[in-house]
Amino acid sequence: MYKIKTFNQISVKGLERFSREKYEVASDIGHPDAVLLRSHKLHNEVLADSVLAVARAGAGVNNVPVEDYSQKGIVVFNTPGANANAVKELVLAGLLLGSRGIKSGIDHVTTLHDVHDAAELHKTLEAQKKQFAGNELKGKTLGIVGLGAIGSMVADMALALGMNVVGFDPALSIEAAWRLSSDVQKAESMYALLARCDYVSLHVPAIKPTQHMINDDALAQAKPGMLLVNFARESIVDPQAIVKALDSGKLRGYVCDFPEPVFYGRSDVIAMPHIGASTAEAEENCAIMAAEQIMDYLENGNIKNSVNFPEVSMARCEGQRIIFANKNVPKVLGSVLSVLADHNVNVLDMMNKSRGDLAYNILDVEKMENGHVIEAIRNIEHVTTVRLIG
Secondary structure (H helix, E strand, O other): OEEEEEOOOOOHHHHOOOOOOOEEEEOOOOOOOEEEEOOOOOOOOOOOOOOOEEEEOOOOOOOOOHHHHHHOOOEEEOOOOOOHHHHHHHHHHHHHHHHOOHHHHHHHHHOOOOOOOHHHHHHHHHHHHHHHOOOOOOOOEEEEEOOOHHHHHHHHHHHHOOOEEEEEOOOOOHHHHHHOOOOOEEOOOHHHHHHHOOEEEEOOOOOHHHOOOEOHHHHHOOOOOEEEEEOOOHHHEOHHHHHHHHHHOOEEEEEEOOOOHHHOOOOOEEEOOOOOOOOHHHHHHHHHHHHHHHHHHHHHOOEOOEOOOOOEOOOOOOOEEEEEEEEOOOOHHHHHHHHHHHOOOOEEEEEEEEEOOEEEEEEEEOOOOOOOHHHHHHOOOOEEEEEEEO
């Protein structure tokens, strides 16, 4: 029976994917095969040696020590796209809040609680509503930095609203490119995008290359009066640079999901409490995707949506399946095949893929009588993990 340790409150819809016949799922399991979590920080957690995989029910994995786990052969999964619609809808809300005097108008209405005569209240509001006038989105240009699952959905939404859309993503995958509308114009650089857009929405991951990518230099290139929307990660924006750009008028507003103390009291900043993926539907979708990825890996050795291992999926043959991970150096696979040949084990099908310094292999073999084969593979230099399924 496989054992799954959970952190945080995971949606029941996801937990129900684990059959009781094959899985034990709890928050207090001592030697789990896999870990399922949301926002819990694992950097200070000591994982048991039994852990084969960690799955985060969400897109970002900044709460997971990915490099450390990679060295140990632990596959780290995330759930890209599962919460994309929730974030997309909040981006729309952010664009509207930043364009129209919605929030300031609502706040103003709450100050008129002393006016008890309806006719007087209506007259007062009619006289004052001009100060809350804004702009429509139709016909304006939206720049999208990052065209993955969320960015592409935001692009489609903006096009449906009649906006012009410009995109930039230096790491655009083939899959994402196929998903992207042909009406999205391509910018040569982020600076070129910033210079021509009325609105810019950020959708890049929190990694070293994106740390404070929106800084003084970037904002100096921005079109005067631009509205910046950030529902990606707080670390990709330098908050001090935002304040300077707002004070100078370079930015007319900043809408984000990440409040900072320097933003307190500013009417030109709308900061939400990190609620981009906080919908019942998004939490369910993320939990279901994470659970299914764990099960497919534990039961079949298949890897999908890993942030540190290559994507590998192979239909099962009869017999048994050997999976192993190794450092991406020459001769390891050949050494494993030699071990199988020495023990008269016939290979039915196989797949080998690499990602950076890591390589991952699936070998379907005829049923083995010799129990020493797996141990012999484990002892091969540069093999980090090996497992027999079936």
